[in-house]
Amino acid sequence: MKYISTRGNAxxxxxxxxxxxxxxxxxxxxxxxxxxxxxxxxLDAWRELSxxxxxxxxxxxxxxxxxxxxxxxxxGKTYTAEVYSxxxxxxxxxxxxxxxxLEPGVHILELSNGPTLAFKDMAMQLLGNLFEYAxxxxxxxxxxxxxTSGDTGSAAEYAMRGxxxxxxxxxxxxxxxxxFQRAQMYSLQDPxxxxxxxxxxxxxxxxxxxxxxxxxxxxxxxxxxxxxxINWGRVSAQIVYYFKGYFAATLSNxxxxxxxxxxxxxxxxxxxxxxxxxxxxxxQLILATxxxxxxxxxxxxxxxxxRGTDHTYETSSPSMDISKASNFERFVFDLVGxxxxxxxxxxxxxxxxxxxxxxxxPYWDALPTFHFSSGxxxxxxxxxxxxxxxxxxxxxxxxxxADGIKVGMEQRRPxxxxxxxxxxxxxxxxxxIIEALGRKPERPAALEGIEDLPQRCVVMDADVVKLKAxxxxxxx
Ligand SMILES: *Cc1c(COP(=O)(O)O)cnc(C)c1O
Numbered sequence: 001m002k003y004i005s006t007r008g009n010a011x012x013x014x015x016x017x018x019x020x021x022x023x024x025x026x027x028x029x030x031x032x033x034x035x036x037x038x039x040x041x042x043l044d045a046w047r048e049l050s051x052x053x054x055x056x057x058x059x060x061x062x063x064x065x066x067x068x069x070x071x072x073x074x075x076g077k078t079y080t081a082e083v084y085s086x087x088x089x090x091x092x093x094x095x096x097x098x099x100x101x102l103e104p105g106v107h108i109l110e111l112s113n114g115p116t117l118a119f120k121d122m123a124m125q126l127l128g129n130l131f132e133y134a135x136x137x138x139x140x141x142x143x144x145x146x147x148t149s150g151d152t153g154s155a156a157e158y159a160m161r162g163x164x165x166x167x168x169x170x171x172x173x174x175x176x177x178x179x180f181q182r183a184q185m186y187s188l189q190d191p192x193x194x195x196x197x198x199x200x201x202x203x204x205x206x207x208x209x210x211x212x213x214x215x216x217x218x219x220x221x222x223x224x225x226x227x228x229x230i231n232w233g234r235v236s237a238q239i240v241y242y243f244k245g246y247f248a249a250t251l252s253n254x255x256x257x258x259x260x261x262x263x264x265x266x267x268x269x270x271x272x273x274x275x276x277x278x279x280x281x282x283x284q285l286i287l288a289t290x291x292x293x294x295x296x297x298x299x300x301x302x303x304x305x306x307r308g309t310d311h312t313y314e315t316s317s318p319s320m321d322i323s324k325a326s327n328f329e330r331f332v333f334d335l336v337g338x339x340x341x342x343x344x345x346x347x348x349x350x351x352x353x354x355x356x357x358x359x360x361x362p363y364w365d366a367l368p369t370f371h372f373s374s375g376x377x378x379x380x381x382x383x384x385x386x387x388x389x390x391x392x393x394x395x396x397x398x399x400x401x402a403d404g405i406k407v408g409m410e411q412r413r414p415x416x417x418x419x420x421x422x423x424x425x426x427x428x429x430x431x432x433i434i435e436a437l438g439r440k441p442e443r444p445a446a447l448e449g450i451e452d453l454p455q456r457c458v459v460m461d462a463d464v465v466k467l468k469a470x471x472x473x474x475x476x
Contacts, residue, residue: 001064003030003232006333007347008340014065016134019233020142022226027351028343029329030232036061038279043253046243051096052079055126055240061278062236066133074133078126086444087113087425097122097241099248102393105417106409108401109245116184117425117444118319119268120155123237128159128166130233135165142225143475145212147171147205150181151319151424156227161190167475169194171205171467174459179451180428186455194474195457196467203309204462211464218468222475229267230326238271239278245419246280256283258416260408262400262423263287263295264320266327273331276371283416287374288407290317290382290400295325299374302359302367304328306350316379316432317399319424324350335363335370375407382406386426386436396441398424399432 002012007028018030038046038061046057055075063071085093087110092098100108114121135142144160144167146153153170160168172185174197186195198205213219213226227234242259249257259282261269269287276282289296291313298304306324315321329347335358336342342363346356358364377385385402389395397405400423412418426433426441433441460466 001036001062002033004033005030006329006340007344009344015063015232016065019130019134019231020225022228022230026340027347028340029230029327029333031330031333032062035274035277040253043279047247047253050094051240051244052076054244055079055237058240058243059236070133074129075126078129083115083125084113084121086115086117086446088442095244095248097244099245099419100395102389102395107245107249107417107419108395108397108405108422109241109248109419110422111241112398112422112425114155115158116151116154117428117447118151118155119238119421119423120151121158122241123234124155124159124227126237127227127231127233128163131160131166132163141165141223142167143223143471144168144227145171145209145224145471146226146228147202147209148185149173149202149318150177151428152227152229154181154184157185157188157193157195160227161188161193163192167192167194169196169471169474171196171198171208173197173202173205174199176201178430180430180447183450183453183455184447186457187450187453189454189456194470196470197457197459198462199459200462208462208464208467212467212471215468222471224471228326229265235267235271235274235327235330238268239275241421242272242275242282243280245421246282249417249419253281256281256416258282258284258286258408258412258418260286260288260404260412260418260420262317262320262404262421263289264292264322264325266295266325266331268421268423270327270330273334273370273372277334283371284411284413285370285372286404286408286411286418287372288404289374289376290315290320290403291376291378292321292323293376294323295328296374296376298328299367299372302364303355303357304332304346304350305355306353308353316382316429316435317377317403319400320403331370335366337366373411375411377403377406382432383436386433390437396426396433396437397422398426398441399429400424 005024005028007026009026010024081093111119312323382402385406427443
């Protein structure tokens with residue numbers, strides 16, 4: 001299996017070759033040259049598999065340059081009940097992603113039982129083990145540099161802590177994260193994890209990361225890499241739980257289901273799209289946005305109009321507050337018939353701050369064949385959904401999952417079982433839960449009192465020279 005760029009002008013590469021890189025040299029994103037297909041016989045056999053065995057079966061089709069025994073060992077140590085046991089006490093953690101049924105035909109797929117209580121752990125934990133494996137084989141080292149406003153940074157740190165050959169330099173806005181988020185990241189004492197609190201906003205931290213990444217000589221000398229949401233390893237790991245959720249919600253492979261996905265950078269739902277392209281019987285992919293509704297606008301009107309960071313709202317589902325959906329280009333490549341030329345033309349406009357419109361093109365007519373629906377959810381909807389679920393089912397959901405459930409219930413086709421993806425636990429977003437329910441969310445026992453642990457972080461001005469000096473001193 002080789003990987004090609006969505007912009008059509010980069011050499012084809014293998015899974016391991018793109019694992020540690022970011023964008024393709026032509027500015028595009030890598031995708032398999034053709035999606036591997038799943039036969040009916042495979043689906044029948046996979047229905048009975050454990051999560052780790054299913055992950056091996058699915059990922060074998062993508063990571064064809066990793067020897068089977070090695071891949072099996074990597075997924076085997078990634079998807080264990082010990083790692084994914086932070087959710088509700090009545091969950092069946094042996095399932096890794098247990099399915100919670102609210103009423104016949106309406107389910108929540110629990111994806112947030114990992115160490116940082118968000119679905120990003122599902123992919124990031126695998127990435128940590130894949131990176132360690134690939135680096136050891138190449139006798140290489142990697143210094144991961146990133147900026148975070150909370151979720152991604154902590155998921156990356158918990159995945160990379162203690163890994164040989166890997167160091168993490170994670171920038172966060174000083175004093176801008178919740179006490180819980182701060183404690184999650186800064187309480188890590190592993191010597192390979194460096195938390196850098198920047199005197200500034202998230203955008204300042206992000207600009208510093210970009211500045212370092214654009215210094216190609218520095219980047220090469222210090223082996224700087226990233227783990228952002230366009231990483232193909234992350235997308236491929238997320239394909240697995242669509243299969244797992246499908247098997248858990250159905251009795252036979254003749255049935256179709258709908259998935260509802262709280263979306264920001266389009267990484268999660270992109271994995272669902274690929275699962276469907278592989279042959280998983282998904283009848284409907286429901287994309288939910290918050291007030292930042294760039295993607296809902298595209299799927300309902302054909303206009304893709306990123307708003308820019310100045311026009312992105314800060315909402316109570318902050319992990320979906322995006323201005324540009326970085327993985328969306330992967331879907332558009334499929335929509336235009338896997339041709340790099342129109343993708344280049346569209347992103348030429350987007351990269352200059354513009355928009356594109358597919359309404360009066362054949363692509364608009366092709367869109368329904370991809371089975372997407374979309375909708376948006378506001379702060380008011382979020383509170384109402386959180387209250388409704390608590391009162392009706394005694395189930396507490398976080399703000400992002402609430403957006404997905406609201407839009408899912410609205411958009412679902414009758415007779416199609418609905419699987420709502422849970423993207424975080426309510427404990428991560430205490431403030432809004434208190435606003436909705438007048439009570440604090442429960443916290444997994446392992447995280448009780450985390451705010452009282454000793455913290456370790458370096459405070460730094462938003463100064464690229466200082467950042468480079470810090471990296472050079474700590475990553476010789
Ligand atoms: C990252 C994140 C999302 C958005 O996922 P994408 O893959 O970026 O679409 C939704 N909810 C939570 C809690 C997240 O952390």
